[in-house]
Amino acid sequence: MQYNVAQLLKEPTGAVRRYELVEDISEIDPDLEILGPLVGKLQLMRTNSGVLATGELSTAVRSTCNRCLEPIAVPVRFELTESFRPLTEVESGRYLRPEEFEGDADDLEDEALLINEQHILDITEIVRQNIWLALPMYPGCNWGGPGACPNLEELLANLGDVRLLRDDEAAAEDEVVDPRWAALLELRTSSDLENKE
Known part of the structure; x- marks a missing residue:
C-alpha cells in the first residue's frame, strides 16, 4: 500500500x-x-x-x-x-x-x-x-456479545457428565478448611445466605 x-x-x-x-x-x-x-x-x-x-x-x-x-x-x-x-x-x-x-x-x-x-x-x-x-484479546464464537460459547456448551453436552466450574466454585473445592476455623466458616456461610435473601 x-x-x-x-x-x-x-x-x-x-x-x-x-x-x-x-x-x-x-x-x-x-x-x-x-x-x-x-x-x-x-x-x-x-x-x-x-x-x-x-x-x-x-x-x-x-x-x-x-x-x-x-x-x-x-x-x-x-x-x-x-x-x-x-x-x-x-x-x-x-x-x-x-x-x-x-x-x-x-x-x-x-x-x-x-x-x-x-x-x-x-x-x-x-x-x-x-x-x-x-484484534480482541480473547476471541470467542460470540465475541461481540455476552454469554457462554455455544460450541463449548455443545461440546460439553457431548462429553456427558462434565460441567463448567465458576471461579468461586473451583476455589471452594480446592480449599481445605482447618477444623479450628470451621465454626467461623459456618458463620460466613450463614451470613452469605442472609444477604442473598
Whole structure:
C-alpha cells in the first residue's frame, strides 16, 4: 500500500488526497490469516512537516475461539492516524538534516513513518500493527456479545457428565478448611445466605 506523495508535498499545507481502498493484504504478516481485503477510506493531508494519513479501515482475520478452540472469523475495524515525514526535499532532492524536521524526534527513529527518497509513503507496516492492536484479546464464537460459547456448551453436552466450574466454585473445592476455623466458616456461610435473601 504505497502512495507517491511528491505532488502532494509540493502543494500548500492543507492539501488533501482521498482514496477508496480495496487492497489484498493476505501476505501482510505470516502470523495473520487474513480472510478478506482491506476495505475503507484513506485521506492524505499535507502538513507543515510532512503528510498526515487518516482513515477508517476494516478486514477479517481467522482466529481461534478461546473457549472451544474452533476456528472463527473475526471482523477487524480500526482508525488510522499517523504523521509521515519526508527524507528529502521534493524540488531539490536534497536530504533533510534531522534538525530540519518539524515535530517529535521519536518520529525520525520509526522507519515505518518515513517517506522515502522517491517520495513513496508506505502504510503497510502501520496497517499491520493496527490489525494486531484491533484484534480482541480473547476471541470467542460470540465475541461481540455476552454469554457462554455455544460450541463449548455443545461440546460439553457431548462429553456427558462434565460441567463448567465458576471461579468461586473451583476455589471452594480446592480449599481445605482447618477444623479450628470451621465454626467461623459456618458463620460466613450463614451470613452469605442472609444477604442473598
